[in-house]
Amino acid sequence: MRAPQTIKQEFLKKWILGLQLCDFAKQNMSMLERKKAIKLSADIAIASTRNGMTCWSRALVAKASRDYGDKVLVERMLASESEKLKKVSSIGLIAPNKWVIIRSKKILRKSRRARRVRSSVPLSVLAKSIAKKMVKKRTQVLKSLVPGGEFMDDISLIEETLDYIISLRAQVDVMQTLAKATELLNGK
């Protein structure tokens, strides 16, 4: 039972540690690069508060270390973290056979769509199938939103979404307060 306060505190600590590791001394850093570094350290910080227990945190770390040009930075940030996160950042997230399964599911789905079946079904069954399709579509969208969502089944997807929303809220709150504070101070 973690209170939101502890999440925010941990996140702030780790984020600031990460920001210190980012080398902002380089003169050639444009604003976009700075923004990338800030976002990267924030993402890794919020993922490490979960300590590798949740799927989205591992996926987030893997994505961050893949997208960011400099993997050394990521590894330095995770220097004090659990072994799982370090492993995730260095290897990939998912074993290759999972990708095969996902690809084959996509092929099946496309072939199913290609079939044109004009069957006269009763209205109730039709309504149910339409509802199912709607839910299915939205589940797909949610899977694309939550990091690492494509590899989860429905039940764990909902659990991960819950966790992810809580962590995102904490992240947004802390970043907002920090942004306000810096703007306030800068105004002085």
Place this chain on the structure above:
Amino acid sequence: MELPTGPGHRSSPMRPQSEDTVFDSLQFGEDIQHLISVPPENASSFTALLELPPNQAVELLHSPDSTLRTRTVIETHHQKPYLQPQFNAANLAFPTNSGLIERAARLSVFAGENLNNISNNSLETSSGPSNSSANLEKVVKSEPAEAESDLNPSQPLVSDPTTVEIGAQNQRPVKRKEREKKGKSSTKKSKSSGNDNSEDAEKLPYVHVRARRGQATDSHSLAERARREKINARMKLLQELVPGCNKISGTALVLDEIINHVQSLQRQVEFLSMRLAAVNPRIDFNLDSTLAAEGGSLMDSNFPSMVMPLTWPEVQVNGNRQNYQQQWHFDAVNQPVWGREEDSYNFITPENSLLSYDSSANSASLHSNQLKMEL
């Protein structure tokens, strides 16, 4: 109440003399005294217990041996077999004594035999108590069927909607099984045992599902129903978490709201990181023991003091900026957190030595960027 595997495990009794004393009631008390006096914390004594014939073991179990914690199981079994409003980890809510057997198997040293064997055996033995308590079941059946299914899943979850540990969520589904054929039930149990093996030792490795009145009882639809109920329970949690979802009915629309919420949060993170990148030409954090020291207290109360040591470079203030800052100040006063800012402002300026400050040319260009980027 019998331990079904009692006689089968006396292959290597700890004390051979006990076999003779089994039928001798005079020495019975001595044995009990001896066993109780042995410190019962370790599993080996529990092993000794299980090697005794069943009636002796039951007697010992009923004895005030609190470390075994089985007494609470038996008591709850007698008193409240079905409705357990508090789901306590130490208080097994399982109506059958198969829970006891499971725990015995787990705790014992000689757990070389399969848990499956025990569970299968317990199935057959549970038919005995279940028949006797079948009338109780009919009484419970009169209650709305949803009450029990909702009670168990939602009870430990609703109590803490904001922070949910994923492991804790899987502790719930314990509903009463009501089946004639035990062959099908064992296959169902072994099928869902894989899901629950990772949970803590208090939990049985299978799910009891009640077949409601007028509904199909084959294993497929039962499994589907269990899955659907799991999904619905978690969706309810999500509904409570996301603001504005309470009134919406229907999974698709709720999912819409959830997706919108997640997207807006992610966009907020992007914009905030852009804001932070724009504000500072260069950030040099002087992070020291202050953060570590303040780890224990609430963030709200400490955030200003945490932020103050992190000094920011001073930027040239033009007229625009000052008005803006004053507006900010008034806004900030509304929040109780920022009330302390006024005190700590005095401490900031001496700390300029910690700053690493860019040349004014850089800051001016940044300033113009910032003004363009008014969010």
